[in-house]
Amino acid sequence: MAKPEKRDEIVRAALELIAEHGFHGAPMAMIAAKAGVGAGTIYRYFENKDVLINELYSDLEERLCAVVMEDYSLEQPIRERFIHLGTAILCYCISNPLDFRFLEQFHNSPYGVVHRRDKLFGKTDQKDVYRELFEEGLAQHVVKQLPIVMLFALAFGPLIAVARDHILGFVILDEALIGETIAACWDGLRR
Amino acid sequence: MAKPEKRDEIVRAALELIAEHGFHGAPMAMIAAKAGVGAGTIYRYFENKDVLINELYSDLEERLCAVVMEDYSLEQPIRERFIHLGTAILCYCISNPLDFRFLEQFHNSPYGVVHRRDKLFGKTDQKDVYRELFEEGLAQHVVKQLPIVMLFALAFGPLIAVARDHILGFVILDEALIGETIAACWDGLRR
DNA sequence: TAAAACGGAATGAACGTTCATTCTTGTATA
DNA sequence: TATACAAGAATGAACGTTCATTCCGTTTTA
Structure with missing residues (x-):
């Protein structure tokens, strides 16, 4: 039968439970029940709970990235590009509250810190649209002369809080x- | 012997373990060991783990509040007062990383959401220095005309991220x- | 010496994970 | 077309571990 269908059900169930009740409140048995699947079945698709959670994260990151990059044009001036990206992120977050709640929990957990460290010191990827944007902004003197990390913080801190x-x-x-x-x-x- | 001394050791041990390893990674037995205390002893001071965590939170909140209010003068103009408060908070966070890490974890957990809801709809307290400041800022037209909650977000979102x-x-x-x-x-x- | 505080082994509940078994699907055979 | 069989997928009871909490013998305090 359709294999990925079942995988997706499991991931969706995990997302809902973790977003709503935290990592604590989402035992594998409950995820299985919500996915309409036997407990053991999960282990046919994911080596263990950690792997499941990390794959869920990757899925979400990919989705978010796709949404944010839609209609993004490098032609526009810095300010307009920033507004495009910021609006896209904020809109995504508030219209996908489960995704947002999960991402928040993930980032504030051992998972998240490890992931973040890997990202900053590891290979470059999608998120570099921002880095690129800020670097260009610095070069053109349209944004404050601050370390990139701090520009990130100033830009996204309020968004997330809001x-x-x-x-x-x-x-x-x-x-x-x-x-x-x-x-x-x-x-x-x-x- | 000194009773409160032991209580404080337990709270301190809990703070360190939770800040470093999250709620998951801080079992009562480990907290007891780190505090140099028997596992059962904790229950002489705290009804259960939840109570321990909530009291730890209250302790930290109180400390932070005290630091922030030091030398705070209502005489000064809005901007200066804001800078005083912001600087105090940021300095506290970066010189007390354990406190900061704990508070972050707390806020992003069922505990935190409940607490926040209680606070917004419940009785007023210390934190109202901010509310007061923003309300005055709104009245004097020196800050943007936005809901108070959003002013909070704009002000503290970046601080926390940084x-x-x-x-x-x-x-x-x-x-x-x-x-x-x-x-x-x-x-x-x-x- | 009575009472309170303490320590840490014991307890039982909850959890992640495993595995022997059952079910499903596709193929070969007549 | 009907039947037998193989192979993989799915299941959920059972297992071992971990953890919060309790219990009771020991130590400290007044």
């Missing part, structure tokens, strides 16, 4: 507020 | 960089 508040129901972001958020991030970044 | 990067060793924050970070936050906030 997305969390939206998802937890502390604000309701409409299109206008989203625009103002990104604009405010740019104000923090620009020279 | 602190994390420093602690993980991705940047080294000196006094100058700290100043520039806070200034950038203010740029994002101000009208």
